[in-house]
Amino acid sequence: MPRPDWLIADDYVDTELGTLKTGKEAEIRVLERTSLDGARRHLLADKRYRPKTVSHKGELEALGFTTAATFRNDVGYREGRGPRDSRGRRAVANMSRYGRQLVRADWVGHEHDVLLALWEAGVPVPYPVGTDRQTSVVQQYLGDDDGAAPRLAQARLGPSQLAAAWDQLVDAVRTTTRAGWVHADLSAYNLLWWEEQVWVIDVPQAVDLHAATNGYELLHRDVVNVCRWFASRGVDGAEDPDAVLGTVLG
Ligand SMILES: Nc1ncnc2c1ncn2[C@@H]1O[C@H](COP(=O)(O)OP(=O)(O)OP(=O)(O)O)[C@@H](O)[C@H]1O
Ligand SMILES: [Mg+2]
Numbered sequence: 001m002p003r004p005d006w007l008i009a010d011d012y013v014d015t016e017l018g019t020l021k022t023g024k025e026a027e028i029r030v031l032e033r034t035s036l037d038g039a040r041r042h043l044l045a046d047k048r049y050r051p052k053t054v055s056h057k058g059e060l061e062a063l064g065f066t067t068a069a070t071f072r073n074d075v076g077y078r079e080g081r082g083p084r085d086s087r088g089r090r091a092v093a094n095m096s097r098y099g100r101q102l103v104r105a106d107w108v109g110h111e112h113d114v115l116l117a118l119w120e121a122g123v124p125v126p127y128p129v130g131t132d133r134q135t136s137v138v139q140q141y142l143g144d145d146d147g148a149a150p151r152l153a154q155a156r157l158g159p160s161q162l163a164a165a166w167d168q169l170v171d172a173v174r175t176t177t178r179a180g181w182v183h184a185d186l187s188a189y190n191l192l193w194w195e196e197q198v199w200v201i202d203v204p205q206a207v208d209l210h211a212a213t214n215g216y217e218l219l220h221r222d223v224v225n226v227c228r229w230f231a232s233r234g235v236d237g238a239e240d241p242d243a244v245l246g247t248v249l250g
Helices: 057-062 068-073 086-094 097-121 159-178 215-231 241-249
Strands: 012-022 026-035 041-049 128-131 136-140 191-194 197-200
Touching: 012 041, 041 097, 086 097, 097 128, 097 136, 097 159, 159 197, 159 215, 159 241, 215 241
Parallel strands: none
Antiparallel strands: 012 026, 026 041, 041 136, 128 136, 191 197
């Protein structure tokens, strides 16, 4: 399997440099990875999920779970997500401590797997360097020693950069769709701008376009969201979400 050429693949030491962002579900810490001979180094972003505090059934369903009784008919189940054994399914349905751990582990493993699938398909996403499949996804850090890449929403792009970002984004959504995935939370807050390139991040909620019952609906919502953002900044082509959806699916 191909790996990025910047990645230190032999023995290394990781040093935690600090917390970059604290989000709704997770916090992002910056790691410095150094080869044992000290000759090579690069930074990494470690996304660490807090124990999932699922409080109501709607949230649970959004995660791809439902109660034990109807689990078999659930989209998440058909997509192979969620615990397969009856103990795990019961724990999730009851939202016990163990159940919440299972939900978080599902979320973490899914984010890693989607990042890898998208990276392999050629979507500009941070390369997933590793995961414990319980709490953490270590990934390519977008930024440098002076700071992390800004979110698109904060990047203050000029008109020609905005036009370039739009083309890159439509390309990224097309590649994602062709690979059979829907981001499902696409916005200027989950896009980073680094080295004149748009990067797609934050994918734990991504769904299989064809297997999820609402796959096309979520794709439509993603497209409408980003169209609105770019159209309000005067970018040509962003004013017609249906045309963009046609391009993406075409
Ligand atoms: N690989 C990365 N490189 C650089 N910065 C990153 C990376 N991943 C995440 N970040 C920063 O951390 C923030 C939160 O990451 P992410 O969106 O994945 O988590 P989240 O829990 O959904 O947070 P939020 O609630 O803010 O959306 C991002 O908006 C971005 O600023
Ligand atoms: Mg986010």
